[in-house]
Amino acid sequence: MTAPTELNPYDADVIECPYPMYERMREQGVYYLESADAWIVTRWEDVQFVLKRSDLFSNLSGLDPHGMAPEELQRARETGALPASDPPEHTHYRRLAGPWLSMRGVESFEPNVYRVIDGLIDRFIDDGEVELASQFSTPLTVLVFVELMGILDEDIPQVTRWVDDTIEAMGASFGLVSRERMGELMASGAAFRRFLLDLAEERRRNPRDDMLTHLVTAPMRDFGGRTLHEQELQGMLVTLLMGGTETTLNMVDSGMWLLLEHPELMAEIRADHSLIPNFVEEALRIESPVQQLQRRVVADTEIGGVAVPAGARVSVFYAAANRDPSHWDDPEAFDIHREEAKRHVGFGAGVHYCIGAPLARMEGRIAFERLLTRLANIRYSPGKNDFRHGPNHVIRGFRELWLEFEKA
Numbered sequence: 526m527t528a529p530t531e532l533n534p535y536d537a538d539v540i541e542c543p544y545p546m547y548e549r550m551r552e553q554g555v556y557y558l559e560s561a562d563a564w565i566v567t568r569w570e571d572v573q574f575v576l577k578r579s580d581l582f583s584n585l586s587g588l589d590p591h592g593m594a595p596e597e598l599q600r601a602r603e604t605g606a607l608p609a610s611d612p613p614e615h616t617h618y619r620r621l622a623g624p625w626l627s628m629r630g631v632e633s634f635e636p637n638v639y640r641v642i643d644g645l646i647d648r649f650i651d652d653g654e655v656e657l658a659s660q661f662s663t664p665l666t667v668l669v670f671v672e673l674m675g676i677l678d679e680d681i682p683q684v685t686r687w688v689d690d691t692i693e694a695m696g697a698s699f700g701l702v703s704r705e706r707m708g709e710l711m712a713s714g715a716a717f718r719r720f721l722l723d724l725a726e727e728r729r730r731n732p733r734d735d736m737l738t739h740l741v742t743a744p745m746r747d748f749g750g751r752t753l754h755e756q757e758l759q760g761m762l763v764t765l766l767m768g769g770t771e772t773t774l775n776m777v778d779s780g781m782w783l784l785l786e787h788p789e790l791m792a793e794i795r796a797d798h799s800l801i802p803n804f805v806e807e808a809l810r811i812e813s814p815v816q817q818l819q820r821r822v823v824a825d826t827e828i829g830g831v832a833v834p835a836g837a838r839v840s841v842f843y844a845a846a847n848r849d850p851s852h853w854d855d856p857e858a859f860d861i862h863r864e865e866a867k868r869h870v871g872f873g874a875g876v877h878y879c880i881g882a883p884l885a886r887m888e889g890r891i892a893f894e895r896l897l898t899r900l901a902n903i904r905y906s907p908g909k910n911d912f913r914h915g916p917n918h919v920i921r922g923f924r925e926l927w928l929e930f931e932k933a
């Protein structure tokens with residue numbers, strides 16, 4: 526089935542408000558979009574099906590196994606990058622990192638997150654104004670990664686620049702980076718990967734009781750008991766960092782915007798902080814930072830009754846499923862009391878379900894708890910916001926969000 530060409534979620538003018546387009550896409554059901562060479566999946570049931578059948582839908586989306594020698598194929602599968610690997614490698618990678626990022630794993634990390642967040646607020650609280658993305662949400666995600674990996678304070682400015690460069694490089698696929706700048710960004714990326722590998726090597730020599738030491742030294746059962754090789758370590762560390770950066774920062778920015786658009790909810794949450802966790806879930810549902818990701822079809826199959834061939838690409842729209850009226854009551858309403866809010870697919874589903882979800886939830890909870898405790902009368906800075914979103918169809922978030930406030 527070929528859809529009308531106007532049902533194209535990749536049009537530049539869809540970015541600002543994609544939701545009316547998602548509604549039409551859901552009505553269409555599964556369809557092939559020629560200009561993107563991808564099958565589009567938007568309904569709740571269909572998204573669940575694709576995400577939960579990792580045997581039918583591969584995350585090794587760039588890999589064409591045909592004609593590859595077995596050893597070459599095996600090496601190509603060993604990415605170390607959780608979102609770009611399939612079982613059985615994926616299962617082993619997940620086993621290595623999972624316990625450290627589980628709910629229990631991140632519990633002991635809570636004081637560090639409070640310290641990072643209060644430290645960031647200290648930096649701008651006397652100014653009466655803040656640009657939330659650059660002065661709070663982005664450094665928050667970088668500093669949490671720094672704490673997680675045990676990176677030294679003196680390296681923080683350089684690591685922050687590398688992270689900024691990595692985010693900028695991701696804009697290359699949207700035509701946002703000049704050729705010359707791309708050269709600089711690639712050199713920066715190589716230096717960053719070298720830094721991470723050196724850090725890992727340091728832990729191999731001087732083990733500590735931390736996640737990085739475990740990633741470097743733990744044997745992988747069923748893989749002859751070997752440890753991660755260099756390519757895997759790079760993939761693991763870079764995706765742990767990037768998986769937690771743009772996503773979490775946009776959760777915080779969008780959450781603040783949602784509160785400013787609903788002042789009655791802001792007042793309610795200020796008066797009762799126990800509402801914050803469900804507010805964070807509802808924000809992730811209605812403004813999902815990850816709008817969509819891709820899979821590759823392993824064998825001829827059907828999605829929602831539509832035949833899709835082996836080898837095809839599938840674009841899975843988490844954000845469209847999160848507003849599907851066949852699953853959600855009144856899905857366009859922002860309801861912080863929604864009982865089932867936590868069941869959104871903003872963190873995915875199935876074996877690739879976000880490994881950082883417990884940490885992201887903790888960051889969101891503490892960020893709003895501290896911002897709402899320490900800042901009073903939060904409002905938009907007059908004339909400074911155009912409320913435009915970044916030019917990215919995958920990750921949704923404001924370019925900037927200027928706020929004024931008084932010290933509480």
Ligand code: HEM
Pocket residue numbers: 576584607608609619626764765766768769770772773776809813814815818843870871872873874876877878879880881882884885
């Ligand atoms: C609000 C914040 C976050 C959102 C919305 C988010 C969203 C997602 C989604 C939708 C997936 C599923 C990908 C798929 O289906 O292939 C995912 C996976 C992943 N996320 Fe997150 N994420 C967030 C925070 C984090 C954090 C803090 C970390 C780092 C600790 C992280 C690391 C990862 C990794 C490594 C994966 C791949 C998991 C796998 O393939 O097994 N994420 N995330």
